[in-house]
Amino acid sequence: MSEEIEDHRLLNASENEPFSSVLERRVSRRSIMRGGLNVAAVSMLAGFGLTACSDDDNDNVSSSDGDRAAAMMLAFEALEGSQQDAVVVPGASSSQGSAALTAGAAAATSGYTAQVVMPWGTPINNNGQAWNQNLAFTPEIQANSVGMHHDGMHNFPISDDTASSNFIMALNNEYIDQLALFDVISTGVAPQGYDYDAESRRLDRNDQPRAADDSRTEINAHGVTVVELRRNENRVWDVVRSSQYNRRVTSATPCELAGPVAGSDYVVTAYDNTGMSTRGTNNNCANGFTPWGTYLTCEENWPNVFRKDSGRAADDNRLGIPTGSTRYGWETSAGDATESADEFARFNATPTGETAAEDYRNEPRTFGYIVEIDPYNATSRPVKRTALGRFRHEGCWPGKLVEGEPVVFYSGHDSRNEYIYKFVSDAVWNPADANTAGATTDRLAIGAKYMDAGTLYAARFNADGSGEWLELEPDTIVPASAGSRYAGMTLASALGLEAGDRAGIIIHTCDAADLMGATPMDRPEWGTVDPVSGEVYMTLTNNSDRLPEGQSPTFSNGSSIEEPGSAYDEAPVNAANPRVNNNDGQVIRWVEPSPGDTRFSWDIFVFGALGTDSEADDYNRSSLTAQNYFSSCDGLWYDDRGDGQGILWIETDTGGTDVTNDQVLAVVPQGLSKGDNASVIHEGNQAQLKRFAVGPNGCEVTGIFATPDKTALFINIQHPSNWPIDDSGSNTPDATVEPSGNVRPRASTVVIQKADGGQIAV
Numbered sequence: 001m002s003e004e005i006e007d008h009r010l011l012n013a014s015e016n017e018p019f020s021s022v023l024e025r026r027v028s029r030r031s032i033m034r035g036g037l038n039v040a041a042v043s044m045l046a047g048f049g050l051t052a053c054s055d056d057d058n059d060n061v062s063s064s065d066g067d068r069a070a071a072m073m074l075a076f077e078a079l080e081g082s083q084q085d086a087v088v089v090p091g092a093s094s095s096q097g098s099a100a101l102t103a104g105a106a107a108a109t110s111g112y113t114a115q116v117v118m119p120w121g122t123p124i125n126n127n128g129q130a131w132n133q134n135l136a137f138t139p140e141i142q143a144n145s146v147g148m149h150h151d152g153m154h155n156f157p158i159s160d161d162t163a164s165s166n167f168i169m170a171l172n173n174e175y176i177d178q179l180a181l182f183d184v185i186s187t188g189v190a191p192q193g194y195d196y197d198a199e200s201r202r203l204d205r206n207d208q209p210r211a212a213d214d215s216r217t218e219i220n221a222h223g224v225t226v227v228e229l230r231r232n233e234n235r236v237w238d239v240v241r242s243s244q245y246n247r248r249v250t251s252a253t254p255c256e257l258a259g260p261v262a263g264s265d266y267v268v269t270a271y272d273n274t275g276m277s278t279r280g281t282n283n284n285c286a287n288g289f290t291p292w293g294t295y296l297t298c299e300e301n302w303p304n305v306f307r308k309d310s311g312r313a314a315d316d317n318r319l320g321i322p323t324g325s326t327r328y329g330w331e332t333s334a335g336d337a338t339e340s341a342d343e344f345a346r347f348n349a350t351p352t353g354e355t356a357a358e359d360y361r362n363e364p365r366t367f368g369y370i371v372e373i374d375p376y377n378a379t380s381r382p383v384k385r386t387a388l389g390r391f392r393h394e395g396c397w398p399g400k401l402v403e404g405e406p407v408v409f410y411s412g413h414d415s416r417n418e419y420i421y422k423f424v425s426d427a428v429w430n431p432a433d434a435n436t437a438g439a440t441t442d443r444l445a446i447g448a449k450y451m452d453a454g455t456l457y458a459a460r461f462n463a464d465g466s467g468e469w470l471e472l473e474p475d476t477i478v479p480a481s482a483g484s485r486y487a488g489m490t491l492a493s494a495l496g497l498e499a500g501d502r503a504g505i506i507i508h509t510c511d512a513a514d515l516m517g518a519t520p521m522d523r524p525e526w527g528t529v530d531p532v533s534g535e536v537y538m539t540l541t542n543n544s545d546r547l548p549e550g551q552s553p554t555f556s557n558g559s560s561i562e563e564p565g566s567a568y569d570e571a572p573v574n575a576a577n578p579r580v581n582n583n584d585g586q587v588i589r590w591v592e593p594s595p596g597d598t599r600f601s602w603d604i605f606v607f608g609a610l611g612t613d614s615e616a617d618d619y620n621r622s623s624l625t626a627q628n629y630f631s632s633c634d635g636l637w638y639d640d641r642g643d644g645q646g647i648l649w650i651e652t653d654t655g656g657t658d659v660t661n662d663q664v665l666a667v668v669p670q671g672l673s674k675g676d677n678a679s680v681i682h683e684g685n686q687a688q689l690k691r692f693a694v695g696p697n698g699c700e701v702t703g704i705f706a707t708p709d710k711t712a713l714f715i716n717i718q719h720p721s722n723w724p725i726d727d728s729g730s731n732t733p734d735a736t737v738e739p740s741g742n743v744r745p746r747a748s749t750v751v752i753q754k755a756d757g758g759q760i761a762v
Helices: 019-027 030-035 039-046 063-071 139-143 212-221 314-319 443-451 502-507 509-516
Strands: 112-117 150-157 166-173 194-197 202-205 223-231 237-239 247-249 254-258 277-279 284-289 295-299 370-373 383-385 406-412 416-418 420-428 454-461 466-471 524-529 536-540 568-572 586-591 599-607 633-642 645-652 663-667 690-694 700-706 712-718 748-754
Touching (some): 150 712, 150 748, 223 295, 370 443, 406 524, 536 633, 645 700, 663 700
Parallel strands (some): 150 700, 524 633
Antiparallel strands (some): 150 166, 194 202, 223 247, 406 420, 420 454, 645 663, 663 690
16 A cells, blocks of 8 residues: 555454464573474475475574575675665666665676666556646546556466467556646645645645536546556557557446445445445555456455545454545536436435445445455456455455365455464366456456355464464354453354345444454455465555553553454554564565465564664564665565476565665575574575666656566656656656656556566576
8 A cells, every 4th residue: 555545544343362472472581482383383394395384593504495496596786775866776777877786795696677667647548648747637638548546466478379468468557646636746736625725735624515527537537447557679669559458447436336335225325225235446556366367356445535524334443434524525526417327426325315325334344345346348347356355455366276275365454463464265267267368258257156156264463473364154163262251252143144144244344353352463464375385475555553571451441352443552562563662564475285274384484674773673574675675565566487486576665764765675596595583584594585676756656567577677766856758758768777857757567678678687
């Protein structure tokens, strides 16, 4: 999630022991730091050949893992931190260049280039309008152009033969910057409904309703962009404007509902009395993909586009639906003479009719899901897969595929003290369902097979390095270990639902996880999976609202800690979130015996830190240095290089620090053993974690994938302050060049390639 729209309210109701205190207990005991896991966990991990999760009394890497590690090394010099209006990559040849650290670095390879591709406002068809710095956006222009504030993305081959030079890309457009969208800074004119403070460059809401076309333009800037990209003979990438695949999915696009919630009373609205459809997907942050070739976009900070002033239900409070105002004020455009089918009224969920079929009280319940999109069929409707839970999804990542085993997906709830979830399909994986480039396959039907029926779980992390997945089903019994007065009751009964109400459990996913005793985490963000070992990695971005171990949590609303729907003010630390003021975050990982197993074993891969100065002696627990200091780890991607080898890419979201702008780091995780500080990256091997690229001032670096041949790495630059160069309206300028003056900032995709055309990073 972008820090620009982070919701700082704490909405978790439970007193469950948070991950920070679990991890603190784990790392504070020498026997656990060195011995790591209980016997059962060690046995489980031994079957996967994981040295980093094995008995840490022996810090030596096994010979086989040592051979694997030696087979692939990062062959670029780690970058210094950067604070400029440009993207910095190793050995760049632009005037800005890229200073590299030579001490202890691998031998330098040829330099890299970084090209901007499909920035916000790029036309995706012949109905779009060519970019210029003073372009006045209308709803129509934005509906036919790349959306705003790029985030998660994924590539889909059109042909196996051209998969590395010509493919479909699906891209999330998380939120908007009204100053840039309406060119307020240059013109000094605020959109209706706002006052502009030129000194602070801030828009403030006034009492006027939003103009209908302004609201439509903003709605059309959200959602997802699907485009065909092609590389020319000069290795320059651009959008194929005439492509049959190009389309926008916005906050107004009709979507189907599927899974347990579809057709239930929970989602009946004036738009669809049957509860089978809704409109739009919003605030899509990280992403996912499926083995059958569809894109998964994830609704994260969606609650803030709705308001509900009365008739509030427990889930409205738990997920943070506001009262009185919304982030953009789209609901204030309701009643405009041009309004069609309550396109603006639906954002006000306050009951106005006698039944839900007469108003939009349930509209927020049609959001908070994983949304599946078929990138190969521009006429297909997106489908909200409700079985995977309803919350603020950061992303959704498929687990290791095993023929005859269930298909699993992992997702994190990106809010302070929230949970990690796993969905296990009822159907088992059939390789015949794997994506075939160019095939006329009903991919959404395959999605229904694997994603509409299954079991949802929430994670519990134990201090001994073991963990368990807690089932969230109507008849699941609330365990006594959760410490709730509801112990012994079914989840349905504890939540006041009718017996067997699976839709109700999904609507109240967070409360169900509370009651089962899931572990509150430090803002779970991106995840990724090693497809060979099955190891799952996930970033825990940060959390400054922690208490020392042993202190009781405080609550903001005075309600009982046993009641679903109350909220943490602060939460104690635990083993996986050990720092009271966790401003820098960490990357965790876990592994399971098989895809559908409810047991797992976990460890800390790396702790973030921005230097060694701190009142806490153990602040820099992974011994980071100038070549890899980072904070607020966010984006994450496992880059499979074959033969059990891969690169873990880590992206950050701090908005810039005194050390460096946000960045991309790389590490080869195979063969690394843990040190005494209980993280895989430590003083003996942290030099293998290297800073690969740095973004321009003010930005977040997010979204990442490489072409199948690994010669091009794509990343996204979100909310830069003064970048990229205008370059006479080009959609493909050099990302490493700083603008000569002030420009209208544009979130953009950047493609990084070696100057010699070789594979990235090695």
